[in-house]
Amino acid sequence: MFYIKKLTNLFSYINSCIFINLGKYQFTPKQKDFINLLHLTIFTTAQKSEKEIYNFLKDQTIPHSTWNLALHYKLIILAYRLNNKGFHPKNKLFLDLILRDLHKFNLEKDYILVIGCGGIGNFMTYPLTTLGIGKMTLIDGDYVEASNLNRQFLFDYHSMGRSKVDVMAEKLHFMNSKMVIHTYSQELSTELLENIYHESNQKISLVILSADEGNCLEIANTFCTSRKIALLNIGYLNDFSVIDPFYIPNLSACYYCEDSLGITKQNNSILQEKIKQAHKNHQAPSFFTNNAITSSMAIIDILYFFDQSFDQINSLNKRIGISNHDFSFHSIPIRKNYSCKYCSTDRS
Missing domain, CATH: 3.90.930.70 (Outer Surface Protein A; domain 3)
Structure with a gap:
């Protein structure tokens, strides 16, 4: 040696x-x-x-x-x-500080599906591309507009009016021409995910969710638990950067194993209607900082995931967050529920 x-x-x-x-x-x-x-x-x-x-x-x-x-x-x-070949040479210096065995780390045969190509989607796809990921599918039905440009750095004024997934695919391909990229400029649906799953000759390694519209979380969680695909939800709660429990089939809790995250729908239709009215015209305070911090947290856990260092994953069986004010760390434990209607089949 x-x-x-x-x-x-x-x-x-x-x-x-x-x-x-x-x-x-x-x-x-x-x-x-x-x-x-x-x-x-x-x-x-x-x-x-x-x-x-x-x-x-x-x-x-x-x-x-x-x-x-x-x-x-x-x-x-x-x-x-x-x-070691397969990704940007500057990455090697950092990865060798993080990973157990850089020699075995290679993403050329891995396939990531990204749901949501906004601020966090920009921050996540950029480093994954330079890490040499082999294949990536992008899903987002939005078009680039001026309000995106404060944090969605892969876009510019020349991109305005164009599909986010198309612009992102172009920019990422410039950085890694070997990466295979598929795009879907449409809203997330169960049918879309199933079509992608059946049409691909390659197993999806990981689904990254960075979209909070409608029932995206439930759609993604249902799909990933039924198809035994890892899932990580990445976002922010106003001025807290947050990543949710990293779901790994047969190993960790999914998002619905417990209701400690407050995501289970309630049956009180009158109350829900009032809440809906109160949320009218609501806008998320999406800024460079809350996007950048949460994406940086997520990338580290994703590196551990692909390194198969599961015991190192910070968001395993917990939601973790960092305050954008004082950088304090917070977590909510999520126990795996073997009677969960979504992921209970992990035992089989």
Whole structure:
């Protein structure tokens, strides 16, 4: 095996402030370890075999514990990780901090269905495209208008009046010409999802829902639970960026396993009519911030999903949210209900 230094390494030695790296892998070594790690990192600027590294350690009288530290804090990584193909090279540096095994991470054979191509749809499809996703289907019946341009960055004034899915497909294809993109400029329906499912010769890996019109959530949840397809609902509650429980067949709760999210319809028709009147002319405060934060949260969990690091998924069996004011974290647990009328068949 061959090893090479990680390009994101950072060494700091200023007066009494000694540390290596930033973020999750930041640590404060002893002074002697700092010097040894510095020498070892410089030596592996070009890839070296394991034998060459062991000989270097012996020649420089550097203890083997230094090598263990370098591996544990990812100062030095397997050389093949930097040669991984299939997605934007800059992504590799971040993914190697997040994923368990970057070498096995490849989305070229995966297929994502995106419901809703508004602000969150823009934020979600952009990184997924640069990650090398193989196939993507876009569903949205809206057309680009001026009010979209404060956060839907894939659109501009030249896009106004055109179908969102068509403009988005063009922009994404410029970034990843190998990705297969299908578009449906129409409202979501059960019939549409079933047609897409039956007409495709490839299994859908994940459905991303970022539309809140009508009964989109129930349609998507019913479809995904019946077809055993993973589903993640991404949105915001005014000034809270929120992602709902990540539904993974045979593993986690769907959106209707409990009523703690307040999504079950009530039978009081008079009261519901009054609520409908109160909601007349309601507009969502869709802004760059609440869209960007929720999408960033979702991308991390989606990375864990495709890495099959299910125990790392933050939104598994819970709704999680971040306040756009003070960045405080909030969560609502959702227990999997094995009698749920939607996903109870997961046991079969």
